[in-house]
Amino acid sequence: MLRVDKASVYFSTREGRPIHALDSVSLDIGKGAFVVALGTSGCGKSTLLNAMAGFLPLSSGSITLNGHKVEAPGSERGVVFQKDTLLPWKSVAENVALGLKFAGMGRKERRERALDLLRLVGLQDFAEAAPYELSGGMRQRVGIARALAPDPAILLMDEPFGALDSMTREAMQELLVDVWARTCKQVFFITHSIEEALVLGTRVIVMSPRPGRIVARFDPTFVTAFARDRDATAIKTSPEFASLREQIRAIVHQSESCRSAAQ
Amino acid sequence: MTHVAAANPSLPQDAEAPPRAVKIRGFGIGERSTLPISVATGLVIIAAWSAVSEAGLVSHLFLPTPREVASAAVTFYQDGYANASMWEHISASLARILTAAAIAVALGTPIGLLMSLSRWMKGVFDTPIEFYWPLPPLAYLPLMIIWLGIGEVSKIALLTMAMFAPIALSAQAGVRSVSIERVNAALSLGATRFQLLREIVLPSALPEILTGIRIALGVGWGTLVAAELIAATRGIGHFIMSASQFLATDFVFVGIGIIALCAFAFSIAMRLIERWLVPWKGKS
Numbered sequence: 001m002l003r004v005d006k007a008s009v010y011f012s013t014r015e016g017r018p019i020h021a022l023d024s025v026s027l028d029i030g031k032g033a034f035v036v037a038l039g040t041s042g043c044g045k046s047t048l049l050n051a052m053a054g055f056l057p058l059s060s061g062s063i064t065l066n067g068h069k070v071e072a073p074g075s076e077r078g079v080v081f082q083k084d085t086l087l088p089w090k091s092v093a094e095n096v097a098l099g100l101k102f103a104g105m106g107r108k109e110r111r112e113r114a115l116d117l118l119r120l121v122g123l124q125d126f127a128e129a130a131p132y133e134l135s136g137g138m139r140q141r142v143g144i145a146r147a148l149a150p151d152p153a154i155l156l157m158d159e160p161f162g163a164l165d166s167m168t169r170e171a172m173q174e175l176l177v178d179v180w181a182r183t184c185k186q187v188f189f190i191t192h193s194i195e196e197a198l199v200l201g202t203r204v205i206v207m208s209p210r211p212g213r214i215v216a217r218f219d220p221t222f223v224t225a226f227a228r229d230r231d232a233t234a235i236k237t238s239p240e241f242a243s244l245r246e247q248i249r250a251i252v253h254q255s256e257s258c259r260s261a262a263q
Numbered sequence: 264m265t266h267v268a269a270a271n272p273s274l275p276q277d278a279e280a281p282p283r284a285v286k287i288r289g290f291g292i293g294e295r296s297t298l299p300i301s302v303a304t305g306l307v308i309i310a311a312w313s314a315v316s317e318a319g320l321v322s323h324l325f326l327p328t329p330r331e332v333a334s335a336a337v338t339f340y341q342d343g344y345a346n347a348s349m350w351e352h353i354s355a356s357l358a359r360i361l362t363a364a365a366i367a368v369a370l371g372t373p374i375g376l377l378m379s380l381s382r383w384m385k386g387v388f389d390t391p392i393e394f395y396w397p398l399p400p401l402a403y404l405p406l407m408i409i410w411l412g413i414g415e416v417s418k419i420a421l422l423t424m425a426m427f428a429p430i431a432l433s434a435q436a437g438v439r440s441v442s443i444e445r446v447n448a449a450l451s452l453g454a455t456r457f458q459l460l461r462e463i464v465l466p467s468a469l470p471e472i473l474t475g476i477r478i479a480l481g482v483g484w485g486t487l488v489a490a491e492l493i494a495a496t497r498g499i500g501h502f503i504m505s506a507s508q509f510l511a512t513d514f515v516f517v518g519i520g521i522i523a524l525c526a527f528a529f530s531i532a533m534r535l536i537e538r539w540l541v542p543w544k545g546k547s
Contacts, residue, residue, distance in 0.1 A: 053447070053451055054450075054451070055447050055450075055451075072450070073447060073450035073451040074451070074453060075451070075452055075453030077451060078451065078452075079447070079448065079451040081444050081447075081448060083444055085442070085444045085445045085447075085448035087445070087462075087463070087466070088543030089466050089541070089543055098449070098452055098462070099452035099453055101458075101462075102449075102452055102453045102454045102455070102458050102462075103453055130542075130543065132543060146452070147451075147452075149452075150452060150453055
């Protein structure tokens with residue numbers, strides 16, 4: 001279980017005036033949970049993820065994973081970035097096996113594990129390809145396989161499908177839900193798409209900017225049906241989905257207009 | 264059927280004519296090869312040289328004819344110069360440059376990497392490198408002779424110093440170009456500091472390091488003549504200086520041509536090495 005307890009982050013600007021990026025955020029991500037952080041840009045969701053990953057220290061508060069304090073990046077927290085960070089000098093299989101190599105696993109063993117993971121994301125035929133020969137969606141699938149390789153307790157995903165076209169994006173959502181259902185990993189996922197949040201999350205937290213904080217929490221159940229039936233269209237056209245979507249949209253808009261009024 | 268084709272201009276009128284392929288208009292010189300233009304320019308220069316010198320407009324002492332230069336080259340190839348064959352002169356120069364390059368790469372790469380990773384290393388090495396790097400090698404050549412004597416050591420030291428700075432500076436630039444996402448990705452996969460350096464930082468910096476080596480080799484050829492001023496008995500630089508003392512302008516031309524050819528061959532070799540070591544360059 002990943003526990004965020006009253007996490008606050010201040011950045012200092014060039015003039016020395018601190019920016020309040022994250023304001024006392026508390027959040028629990030339990031076993032098998034798929035938590036989606038939703039919000040406009042600048043609402044602190046990436047800041048929260050960077051702190052969870054250990055890239056960014058907190059100004060105050062704490063983050064613990066299974067009781068251990070998070071202080072630096074580590075292989076028990078896998079990260080998938082929006083921009084692909086694959087190494088162009090390594091083949092797809094070697095990229096996936098990178099974390100296993102760092103852990104000191106033997107060549108043969110890590111290759112087998114990499115091929116298993118590539119099978120999981122449907123890229124078994126591209127093991128020897130170079131990353132730059134793949135499409136954007138395929139590269140992101142390699143990124144997911146690579147993050148899963150060291151068998152992390154939680155997967156942190158920073159708008160992983162943000163740069164993909166909408167059709168690829170839907171296919172990736174389906175794939176991710178499939179991987180999540182099969183591996184039972186905890187997932188923390190950032191998006192600014194309300195539909196994506198609702199279709200993927202067991203919990204959706206809505207964040208608002210300046211200072212970044214959680215303004216609403218929802219526990220949608222669509223992902224169970226999505227994992228079972230693989231029918232996103234049926235979910236997205238259901239009246240429950242539409243009503244929740246409008247509810248969240250209203251909250252996002254309200255927090256936006258509050259901010260403009262305050263300025 | 265003909266009137267249908269005429270009514271619909273998108274249908275191909277003639278199966279033989281391939282469609283005219285188009286692309287977005289570019290800026291600058293475009294993609295077409297400049298090789299024919301360069302070759303033609305070279306030929307024009309040689310023709311002008313030949314015309315001016317053969318017509319006797321300039322004394323042969325100042326500008327020998329192409330034929331005189333060619334025969335000087337043949338003489339040099341057949342008889343050698345100053346008790347050494349042409350290959351001995353060329354290989355003496357090549358050995359100096361390659362030895363100096365090897366030392367400069369072996370020192371410059373790790374020092375450049377350390378300078379970009381450690382504040383202390385940066386602070387310590389910045390002062391001497393920034394001080395000596397803009398100096399012309401000829402300026403500190405006398406010191407090399409006084410300190411290291413007139414043997415091979417002072418020549419290789421001079422070349423090494425000239426080649427070290429561009430390599431160290433480009434290694435630093437290479438590390439600075441590593442994206443923070445790539446570093447964070449590796450750290451979150453459990454990389455230790457050493458693994459990060461070996462698996463991420465070094466390969467990411469490799470294209471820049473290779474560019475630095477290419478620049479360094481150019482600087483090396485530029486410094487060669489100066490290095491071989493010091494009591495050399497062999498070497499292309501020495502050959503040129505010695506020929507100039509006898510006003511053997513045609514031999515000077517031959518020496519210049521040999522250096523140009525060697526430098527060109529090095530440049531091509533570096534490009535091949537780059538293609539082999541960093542095939543991903545410009546693709547990611």
